[in-house]
Amino acid sequence: MRSPHVITHVCSEWRHVALSTPMLWATIMVDYEDYDSRITSRSPDNDERLHTWLGRTGTYYPLDIAFVGPPRYESIIGAPLSWISSYMHRIKALDLSGIFSGLLTSRFEILEALALANHEWHVGEDKINQTMFPSLRRVVLHEEDELTPPRFIPWPQLTHLSLNADSIVPATLWIMLSQSLELVELHISLDSVGVANGEDDAVVPAINDPVILPHLDTLSVTMSLYNSLLSRSSFFLKSFKLGGPPGSFEIEPFLDIIRRMPSLTQIDCNSSVEVTPTLVASFASLNIAPNLEYLRMSSYWRIVVEDDEFLHMVSSRDRSGEPAVAELNLPPYTRIFRSHMPKRPWSSEYLAAVKDAVVDRRVPISETVHIYF
Known part of the structure; x- marks a missing residue:
């Protein structure tokens, strides 16, 4: 998200518009990773820029705040979180990472989403209880x-x-x-x-x-x-994603799980199950996941399954008898197969996956197959 400061530099009229529109300032990112308690002027409590920004949010618009404190391996002093107390009733999303300290004096009345990453609360956590989060x-x-x-x-x-x-x-x-x-x-x-x-x-x-x-x-x-903690449980799942090391699980145990979940509409095998002709052929039967709309298979190495085998599998599940379609002009390491009239738009998961791969360069190159029934 681009800073609203960009708008304030266009002209005086746009500056007035920006400063009088609280929603433009409602997303706040505060970085005190290098917080030093000996420099009081750099404390969040005394940060003029932070409080000017907060002032521009008005008095009622919901806030989305991300606050980064010192990492645990570098500091034993937490960044003060007490400055948040005056805004607790307006915070809708809160993302905290690092070490913090400071008492919170009221309730998070509208807080719906909370993210905590490698966090420690050196002072004040014992004063926080479940009643402070009625909307979480x-x-x-x-x-x-x-x-x-x-x-x-x-x-x-x-x-x-x-x-x-x-x-x-x-x-x-x-x-x-x-x-x-x-x-x-x-x-x-x-x-x-x-x-x-x-x-x-x-x-x-x-x-x-x-x-x-x-x-x-x-x-x-x-x-x-799943096998150790959840296999004795019964779920009415629509979406199931299996994680784990590449190729670490056999096909039959995976299919046994899928057979117990006939309500599934989306399955992501990730790379934990090796994509083989046997696995692909197994999904040709409507006895497995009869309500399936989308299936994703991926591998950290080349998937040795021909296009015709995927097409046959998709066609076998299509009661209309129409042949399946292989999409063309796709990026490397990507294949898409779909029925002639898929139950869901075929682009949604594919575009999201491509976006994630572009944003995160750490993602290793792998081959991915998207199938829309």
């Missing part, structure tokens, strides 16, 4: 080490939860999920799953009780975590 529905927790969820998250009211961490104790994860009965979307990405003694273990200890998530329709998870 979406939470993202990112942790480079073992994830220990904050005690103030109101799990029972969440609809969207995303966990990205090096590891987590299985019992901790189970407790979180067992309270989150309103979840609609759940995304879990873990490098490994820790056990109680702090060691990492690729094999997740089984937890006998199922997780009950009656409203869940979108799940993104690794196969090992």
Whole structure:
């Protein structure tokens, strides 16, 4: 997003328009990664530019604030967060990363989305509780080490939860999920799953009780975590994404999961299941995912499946008997196949994937197949 300062430099009339339009200033990014408590003039409490910007948001427009504090490995002093107290009732989205300190004195009345990344609250976290977040529905927790969820998250009211961490104790994860009965979307990405003694273990200890998530329709998870924690649970999913190391899971265990989810309309195998003629042929039957609208397959190496095999699979699922179509003039490492009248617009997921690859140059080159039924 471009700064609204650009508009203020066009002419006096546009400057007046910009300064009198609170919504232009409602997205606020504050970077105190190099915060030094010895320099009081550089504290957020005394930051003239920050408070001038906040003043331009008016008195009522909802705010989207991202605040970066010092990283844990570089500092033991947290950046003050007390400046937020006067605006808590107006914050709709809040993204915090790094170390913080400072008491929060009121409630986040309209806060719907909260993201916490590698955060620590050195002073004041014990004063924060679940009653301060009456409208919170979406939470993202990112942790480079073992994830220990904050005690103030109101799990029972969440609809969207995303966990990205090096590891987590299985019992901790189970407790979180067992309270989150309103979840609609759940995304879990873990490098490994820790056990109680702090060691990492690729094999997740089984937890006998199922997780009950009656409203869940979108799940993104690794196969090992699914088998250990969620396989005894019953979901009415519409979207399922399988994560994990490239080619790390066999075809049949993957298909067994899909067979238990006839409600699925979207499947993303990512690269965790090797794309082979056998896998492609398996989807030719409507006995697997009979309501499927979109299927994504990808690989970190060349997919050795001919176009004709994909086309046959798509045609076999099409009750009209019309032949499937292979799209032409696509970027390298991309193939798209669709029925003659796909159930959803074929460009949406493809364009999003291309955009992500362009933005994030760290994404390794891989071949991806998009299929629209």
